[in-house]
Amino acid sequence: MEPFVILDGIAAPLDRPSVDTDQILPARFMRRPRQEGFKHLLFRDLRFRDDGSEILDFVLNQAPYRDARILVADRNFGGGSSREQAAWSLADFGIRCVIASDFGDIFYANALKCGLLPVPLDLDVCRRVRQQLHARPGATLRIDLPEQTVTAPDGVLYGFAIESFRKRCLVQGLDEIDLTLLHAEAITAFETEYRRRFDWLFDPAAVVAPHE
Amino acid sequence: MYIASTRAAVSAPAPYARGGTRLADIELQAPPSDAPTRTMHETLYDKIWNAHAIVEGNDGQTLLHVARHLAHDGSCHAFGFLEARGLKVRHPDQVFATPDHGVSSKSHEIAAITDPEQRRVVELLAKNTRRFGIVHFALDDPRQGIVHVVGPEQGITQPGMVMVCGDSHTSTHGALGALAFGMGASDVLHVLATQAIRQRRAKRMRVSLDGVLPPGVTAKDAILAVIAKIGANGASGHVIEYAGSAVRAMSIEERLTVCNMSIEAGARAGMVAPDDTTYSYLHGRPFAPHGANWDKALAYWRTLPSDPDAVFDREVTLDAGSIAPMVTWGNSPEDALPVDQRVPDPESETDPERRAYLRRTVDYMGLAPGMRLTEVTVDQVFIGSCANARIEDLRAAARIAARGRAVIPALVVPGSTPVKRQAEAEGLDRIFRSAGYVWGESGCSMCVGMNGDLVASGKRCVSTSNRNFVGRQGRGSRTHLVSPAMAAAAALTGRITDVRLLGN
Numbered sequence: 001m002e003p004f005v006i007l008d009g010i011a012a013p014l015d016r017p018s019v020d021t022d023q024i025l026p027a028r029f030m031r032r033p034r035q036e037g038f039k040h041l042l043f044r045d046l047r048f049r050d051d052g053s054e055i056l057d058f059v060l061n062q063a064p065y066r067d068a069r070i071l072v073a074d075r076n077f078g079g080g081s082s083r084e085q086a087a088w089s090l091a092d093f094g095i096r097c098v099i100a101s102d103f104g105d106i107f108y109a110n111a112l113k114c115g116l117l118p119v120p121l122d123l124d125v126c127r128r129v130r131q132q133l134h135a136r137p138g139a140t141l142r143i144d145l146p147e148q149t150v151t152a153p154d155g156v157l158y159g160f161a162i163e164s165f166r167k168r169c170l171v172q173g174l175d176e177i178d179l180t181l182l183h184a185e186a187i188t189a190f191e192t193e194y195r196r197r198f199d200w201l202f203d204p205a206a207v208v209a210p211h212e
Numbered sequence: 213m214y215i216a217s218t219r220a221a222v223s224a225p226a227p228y229a230r231g232g233t234r235l236a237d238i239e240l241q242a243p244p245s246d247a248p249t250r251t252m253h254e255t256l257y258d259k260i261w262n263a264h265a266i267v268e269g270n271d272g273q274t275l276l277h278v279a280r281h282l283a284h285d286g287s288c289h290a291f292g293f294l295e296a297r298g299l300k301v302r303h304p305d306q307v308f309a310t311p312d313h314g315v316s317s318k319s320h321e322i323a324a325i326t327d328p329e330q331r332r333v334v335e336l337l338a339k340n341t342r343r344f345g346i347v348h349f350a351l352d353d354p355r356q357g358i359v360h361v362v363g364p365e366q367g368i369t370q371p372g373m374v375m376v377c378g379d380s381h382t383s384t385h386g387a388l389g390a391l392a393f394g395m396g397a398s399d400v401l402h403v404l405a406t407q408a409i410r411q412r413r414a415k416r417m418r419v420s421l422d423g424v425l426p427p428g429v430t431a432k433d434a435i436l437a438v439i440a441k442i443g444a445n446g447a448s449g450h451v452i453e454y455a456g457s458a459v460r461a462m463s464i465e466e467r468l469t470v471c472n473m474s475i476e477a478g479a480r481a482g483m484v485a486p487d488d489t490t491y492s493y494l495h496g497r498p499f500a501p502h503g504a505n506w507d508k509a510l511a512y513w514r515t516l517p518s519d520p521d522a523v524f525d526r527e528v529t530l531d532a533g534s535i536a537p538m539v540t541w542g543n544s545p546e547d548a549l550p551v552d553q554r555v556p557d558p559e560s561e562t563d564p565e566r567r568a569y570l571r572r573t574v575d576y577m578g579l580a581p582g583m584r585l586t587e588v589t590v591d592q593v594f595i596g597s598c599a600n601a602r603i604e605d606l607r608a609a610a611r612i613a614a615r616g617r618a619v620i621p622a623l624v625v626p627g628s629t630p631v632k633r634q635a636e637a638e639g640l641d642r643i644f645r646s647a648g649y650v651w652g653e654s655g656c657s658m659c660v661g662m663n664g665d666l667v668a669s670g671k672r673c674v675s676t677s678n679r680n681f682v683g684r685q686g687r688g689s690r691t692h693l694v695s696p697a698m699a700a701a702a703a704l705t706g707r708i709t710d711v712r713l714l715g716n
Contacts, residue, residue: 015565015568016569016572017565017569018444018445018543018544018569020544020679020681020682022679022681022682022683022684023681023682023683026661026683026687027660027661027662027684028661028662030286030662031285031286031288031314031329031330031332031333031662032329033292034289034292034293045682045683045687050687074565075445076443076444076445076448076478076544079444079445079478080380080475080679080681081379081380081679082378082379082380082394082395082396083286083396084289084396084397084398085289085397087396102445102448102478103448104445104478105448105449105478105479105480106380106393106394106395106396109395109396109399110396110397110398110399113396113398113399114398127565163271163272163273163412164271164272165269165271165272165273165410176398176402176410177297177299177401177402177405177406180275180402180406180408180410181406183266183267183275186266186267186275187266187275187277187406187407187408190266190277191277191303191407194264194277198279198372198512199505199508200501200505200506200508200509201279201370201373202305203501203505205502206499206500206501206505207305207306207347207499208305208347
């Protein structure tokens with residue numbers, strides 16, 4: 001995973017609440033192989049008409065925001081489906097940070113695994129920052145992950161929360177499976193005890209029931 | 213995972229003066245959610261968590277053992293990553309698979325899947341499960357179905373388990389007293405490789421439904437009323453335990469509907485403490501314990517319900533007797549209203565952001581502000597999905613469908629092949645067919661807009677599924693979520709209809 005330390009980038013204001021993962025990446029594209037890239041599928045139905053032409057009203061189709069690295073949204077961003085492809089499409093477009101007042105639980109977890117930083121800020125702060133971005137299109141934000149701060153276009157600094165483990169993974173670009181396998185002995189010991197204690201879950205009849 | 217209600221302790225008061233706050237100051241105020249109060253008096257959630265915690269870090273991270281992992285055609289990405297990294301499935305005997313998202317409701321022949329991408333991943337599921345020795349209820353297997361219908365039906369889902377699946381509606385399985393939640397592809401890979409998942413302990417919310425649901429009011433209406441009350445992100449950071457006399461009185465299938473939509477309230481999971489209803493549902497199911505194992509399991513299951521003095525971080529109470537048949541008007545499940553209400557008028561909203569949302573949503577949905585919901589005409593009806601496609605759902609819909617012909621196109625897709633067979637044995641398929649409905653083969657069908665069953669742009673569908681998002685049932689589709697009986701009522705009249713007014 002690409003490490004995330006400090007990001008200075010153009011921020012796009014997304015003036016919509018409850019942007020669910022179906023809007024971020026419509027279901028019909030979910031089975032595309034990962035290596036084909038999801039850049040052009042991000043917000044597919046908000047960005048493009050059926051004939052592939054661009055919908056110019058949509059913020060990411062406007063000049064300064066085609067190079068956006070940061071999205072500033074509203075409440076309840078990324079709710080709904082667990083599709084990690086939503087996070088892939090944002091990351092492939094070049095977005096490395098989404099700011100919102102709160103996030104869908106599964107989207108939040110998925111994003112962090114793709115090097116995409118979800119930053120929770122109070123709703124009124126999200127709205128204030130979006131107003132500044134509308135006033136100065138193309139303005140940049142600074143996201144400082146080690147310091148856990150966002151610098152708004154007007155220079156005001158906002159702190160944000162992130163779990164220390166998730167922060168460490170992002171800053172150092174660590175792989176979660178590698179980290180988990182450091183606990184291999186504990187896992188094996190746990191499983192042995194678990195299979196003894198809950199032996200009915202491992203009875204052959206419970207794992208390969210006869211065909212009806 | 214981020215817990216919204218603790219944000220104030222960490223990142224507010226904002227704004228900080230430039231340079232006025234150092235990282236250390238932020239970390240000194242670690243949110244209480246990082247280390248929730250442990251009590252001797254545990255909830256159902258705590259008990260399951262503690263039985264599955266392999267390693268608990270002081271950084272809020274816990275490595276949880278996964279008792280059962282459900283896979284489906286969407287698990288293709290994770291199996292691909294597994295292969296690319298040269299990893300193996302650690303415990304194939306703890307994984308169960310069935311294709312559902314991309315399958316055709318017209319036929320379970322593989323050739324009926326016309327989209328090559330969907331066909332490829334259904335075939336990949338067969339290949340990967342064969343390769344690793346995973347139990348697979350394939351398209352031609354009589355046990356195939358929507359993964360969240362199949363798990364309980366086969367007795368794979370049991371009380372006290374940590375259960376995961378790469379699908380957000382995994383919360384469904386909590387109805388049997390399991391801790392069940394969805395995850396993305398990276399976590400599916402992690403679980404395949406390690407049979408464990410990293411999680412942070414959630415907060416506990418108890419939603420109590422006391423009293424008796426009135427005639428014509430179902431579990432679907434109850435959960436829509438809960439979501440309307442607390443909001444689509446109202447349970448963010450929480451696991452919900454549903455309690456109260458109305459929940460105790462529910463069948464397992466009704467509880468499955470309630471827990472299914474926990475994710476629509478933003479919850480990590482939803483659950484109902486196991487009771488005699490649970491045990492009698494599970495007894496004799498193929499993968500449930502049998503003989504002496506049953507007695508041993510039952511003795512354990514009986515220890516699981518939350519202790520009487522267990523403390524919840526948040527309590528929400530609803531009077532079941534005051535709930536009416538619900539229908540959503542907008543593009544979030546929280547946009548649910550009693551069927552006798554009117555479409556909101558954006559101009560009466562004072563908050564400008566909320567007004568903009570209402571305007572855009574009323575426009576997308578093709579509604580007139582202030583119109584009665586029962587004046588809304590409907591183009592088609594869908595009865596299916598992991599929310600409402602079990603046998604009790606089909607019976608409830610068939611009772612209404614039997615009253616006459618559907619005046620608009622209507623599709624019924626059973627949640628599993630066993631549900632389909634049961635319905636056919638009871639003659640429900642004949643009722644639906646003679647009313648003009650299309651009777652489909654089990655799968656996710658029109659809920660998810662990726663298998664050929666679509667709502668055309670600008671068309672309005674009354675649906676028993678769980679999501680009314682923009683474009684969910686197809687680009688430009690307009691979805692109204694309702695119970696199975698309400699869906700059948702709409703098919704009968706061609707408009708949103710209060711099922712209570714159809715009389716007996």
